Amino acid sequence: MTPHHFLPSFPWARYSKKLIHRIETPLHVGSFSKEDAAARGMRLAIGKEGEIHGGHALCLYLLVDESDGVIADAKFEAFGPTALIGAADIACELLIRKNHDQARRLSADLIDKQAHDRNDSQAFPNDVSVYLNLVLFAIEEAVNTCMDIPLSDNYIVTPVISINEGGGGYPGWSELSGKQKIAVLEEVIANDIRPYIELDAGGIQIIDFVNEKELIIAYQGSCTTCYSATGSTLSAIQQILRAKISPDLVVTPDLSSLAKT
DSSP: OOGGGGSOOOGGGGSOHHHHHHHHSOSOBOOOOHHHHHHTTOEEEEEEEEEGGGTEEEEEEEEEOTTTOBEEEEEEEEESOHHHHHHHHHHHHHHTTOBHHHHHTOOHHHHHHHTOSSTTSOSSOGGGHHHHHHHHHHHHHHHHTSTTSOOOTTOOOOOOOOGGGTOOOOTTGGGSOHHHHHHHHHHHIIIIIHHHHHTTTEEEEEEEEETTTEEEEEEEEGGGGOGGGGTHHHHHHHHHHHHHTOTTOEEEEOGGGSOOO
């Protein structure tokens, strides 16, 4: 056995192709000043984590709408390993159009999934997972400066429930108004469904909510020509919504949104 058998491969060789692309061509590098925020009528929220002398440092800049707590834009400056750059760039992409409550619940798993080449393989090797956590700590610091900003009246926090644990539904679901139920459905779709569909250039939107249990959705993008839109994809969407909200929910696709083949 030669010596190289005892040496771990360099992390870059185990990155997903999508992660490598994000590292080589990041979309959110930069910073915002207080003047930038004022010019756009936003609050500047900054989160810092790590130290340059320690080998890795991150500064995250968020522009937050003070009317509803929604993040309008995000940028970062980073010093350190390539995994930190990739994680920060992906996180910025996920944070935009999320409110500060959704932002603080962003997970390392979701950042990793955003850069998957395949569902059965990680984008970030385990030995660089520390940089995912570093990004999450910076997000937490930035978001903590925004907790006084009120959220939209229609926004309702979605409980974080693992599908593998069987879920538990949304507490008090049956007592919510129709408007509140749609807000909960929108929240779960935005956080737990849409990010994964968008990985394949697809999209999903709510068309109607009928009889308190039937959710009618329309597909967008590549989903309109995908056979699984009425099969495995539809089943997965329904499974997530049933686990996180109510076991009585039925998801029905608007067939007019599907391309004729």
